[in-house]
Amino acid sequence: MATERIDLPQGTLDLLILRTLALAPQHGWGVSERIQQISSDVLQVQQGSLYPALHRLERRGWIKARWGISENSRRAKYYELTRAGRKQLETEAGAWRKLSAAVAQVLDMA
């Protein structure tokens, strides 16, 4: 069971995408790779939910996209955080921390 992967719901996915893009602009595939990598393969991002999430975030103005050249010299769409996006990330990350703390508290209560 330790090797089971977990699928991410929409809200959490948005948060993780924003966080990943906060480090550096990336294309879609790179984002999902990174998340998977850092979480030691525990978190799995489905292609079917990644791109809708990216479009959603773009529509809300939290990320923006531009065309660039990828590692294997092909054209790819790169995403990066906007200023509004950075603010949103902070808010959401904060809310997340509070929530997970609260849950942890319940779980640990005597």
Added chain:
Amino acid sequence: MTPSVQTRLDRVWRRVVFRWRRTQLNRELAEEIESHRLLKEAENSRAGLSPQAARELSNRQMGNIEMAKEDCRDMWSFLRVERLVHDLRFAARLFGRNPGFTVIAVLSLAIGIGGNAAMFTLVDKLLVRPLPYFEPDRLVRVTGIYPRAAVPFFQQQSRTMDVAAVSAGSEYNLTGQGEAVRIFGAAASANLFSVLGAPVAQGRAFEPGEDSPGRDSVIIISDALWKNKFGCDPSILGRVITVNGMNRQIVGIMPPGFGFPSSKVEAWLPLRLDPSNFIEYWGSGWVPFVSRIRLGANVQQAQAEIRALVAQFKRTFPYPMARDWNANATAIPLQEDLMGDIRGTLLILFSSVGMVLLIACTNVASLLLSRATTRRKEIALRVALGAGRLRIVRQLLTESVLLALIGGGLGILLGMSALSIFKSVLPSSTPGLAAAAIDWRVAGTIAALALLTGLAFGIAPALSASQIDLAGSIRTGSQRSITSAWTRLRSCLITAEVALTVVLVVSAGLLMRSLYTLSEVRLGFRPEQILTVRISPNQSSCTERAACIALYGRILDSARGIAGVDEAAIANTLPLDAEQPYLAVEIEGHPKSADYPAPLLWSGAVSPGYVRMMGIPLLAGREFTEADGSKSAGVLLITPSTARIFWPGENPIGKHIKRAGEAQWRTVVGVVGDVRQYSLAKGRPDWVPGAMYMPYVQSAREDGQIYAAMTLLVKGRADSGRLGHEIRSLAEEQDPNVPVSQVQPLEDVVSGSISDFRSTIRVFLSFAGAAILLAAIGIYGLVSYWVTQRTFEIGVRVAMGATRQRIVSIVLAQGLRVAVYGAGAGIVAALAVTRFLGSLLYGVTATDPVTFVAVTALVLAVTVTATAFPAWRAARIDPVTWLRVD
């Protein structure tokens, strides 16, 4: 977190329990939630709110409690199952409210599916199933017929095959066991059963050598004969019965269902191989071969060997044979050979049925498409009420699948009756025909097919219907925007239907014309009021020529004495009969040579008065008389075509012909009209150049014996049932051991010869009829729908002054457009396809213009009829009413 199987089962069980206690759980939940709320209310009061405010707040705090209750209730039922049940009930109600649509759709499907079920069964059971013998793919039929002398020759010389021989079969007299009966028996070489790999059910097969004289007084009977004639007598083995005057011991019984070479065979006698009986060994009693390819050899080697052996064997013939006798003899896999003649018919039937199915499915698809668009309002409403798109698609699919399943179920029933109709079209001696019935495999395939068709033509309309523009549909009643693509599709479907129908109807028309031409064929004789009876004494009782002649003389006298009988005569065979007597003859002025061996003539042996009784015209010379006795000079009658072939331009009277091997020449004394002896389509097979008649008392078969079995013909105004009775009793009077069989009016023999063909036509006609009906329904549906769609437009036109005629002609034009395109495509297709009818056509070409034109006219007429009602409806549109309602 994936639950184990045990957990899943437990969960299902708990759901069942919850479902059962649903009402109670509902109550308890309400109570529980209310109790919770009260606690909240109390808390709010303690916080200082007034009782009123506390209550209000607590209500708000509980949130969307109704939805919560809904979610809870979901746990207490089998959602999917209940949804399905609900969908099914809804679908059933829907069908009930639209009986016209339902009936048409179900019937169309049933007809198409039923026909195909029957055809699959036949193709599967007859063409595809292997023969029920051991390793049947090693069995081959060696083509050509061989004299008995060839049997041991081939058996000894062949290195690639084990060769057996068995005759097609003929009738034998079975006497000494109660009433004398005729049985159908085949003469077989001793190794037949081992070559086939067909074991006996009881007793034993022939032993090697039992096909030689002295050891061949044995017989093996079929299971059917054992049941019918001997009543399943368990002590039957070893009993001696008399067959054609010869005692034979029953040594074996074959298992039920065994019928080689055909299912008509009731007994197998050893094929007597007697080199000392020259006539039989070399001249008469030719048999076909069936062989099993030995291990280590293959068909190609066998084929090469056959050619070599035939050449070798020809050199051993004691008399000259045609140079090319059996020159292209070869080996065909037995399966192919047995099924060869019906393969063509089956394939034609198969493609016709397939076409009808296509037409039916097209109709149903078209119907469903139209319904999907007319139900847009209903669907829009349901979307507004919160049904998801998936839900709607599921609902619509349930409807179409249910429809398909009902149609499929009905189709299987129809298929069973269709099967018996098809069976009547094929020759009854086809192996396995009687046993062919729709079994579980076919029924299962049909069910799956029905399911697939339901999904296939349900999915497109379902998807389209679920994609509606909500506001737009509810607001405006007319739905024209998105449906045009579907309407075009429908038109294409109906056009294709019409094309297929044209192909079918043209084929049926061509066949009908063939049938008509055939039945109008000049027989050459007049069969009216003639009753025929087959009389078959044993050959042994006619070795004495005088005895036989005397017997028939007495029979004729007694027959003439029956009240109501005007004339009586005997003949060795009837026209159009299966028995075709050919004799090798020598013709004066045409000496035999290697290239021109003794020709075969069809030879009739008749009593004087036969020619007159049958109404055969006498064209020259004279008929037989009583003066042409057994001691008088031999005389003959021939036909004009025979005279033309052998003595062109000369007077044939006075010429001489004799039987091959006879000492004395016989003289031609008269010429009588040609008669269709062989079949209605052909007077004679191509390799028989002519026909002749001998007086019965002077007649001889190839072995010199007189004909023993003859057909008695009586002409009179008496009732045929009574006549048959009287004849039977007078025959018994003469000799109780002489079976009388096949009492039938000559007219029946004539119509019987085309009965198979007639049945085929009937089947085709029903296909064509079904196709026309379906196409008419399709056109009607299309045009009717078109009128409904255009109601607004038509109302406007009428309001602006268009006359009724104009409206009607517009509607008609819609229908005719589809019909014309369809007919055009259909004609092109038919021109390409009808050539495959080939051998079934008689007197009419595959591209006969009259038929094509007539069919086109028919299709157009049907179109006009189908369009009539919608056109009438359109003409009655009252602009005031319709413009307002929309």
Added chain:
Amino acid sequence: MGKRPTPSELLPGTLDLLILRTLAPGPMHGYGIAHRLQQVSDDVLQVGESSLYPALQRLLLNGWVKAEWGASENNRRARYYTLTAAGRKQLVSEREEFTRMIGAIQKVLDTA
């Protein structure tokens, strides 16, 4: 994101886990569970009643809790829920799972 996300939105299945944990010490009725969750989490976790009861039904269906009628504080009838043995096992495994996931997400959020 205007309103505060509930734990079920961010991590589905959290509610089930929380309920199971709350019932671990002993039986409780619906109101009590909601109250307790609020208390221990300093009001962060506001479990709506509309999500609580369906969740309880789900737990019942899976056989992780069982329910019995009893008397509540205000002397009305109330249903008390207790963890079953299977429920206890489920609590342990879900908790492990949850911890793992939290850890993973946290790692991503914490990358410099």
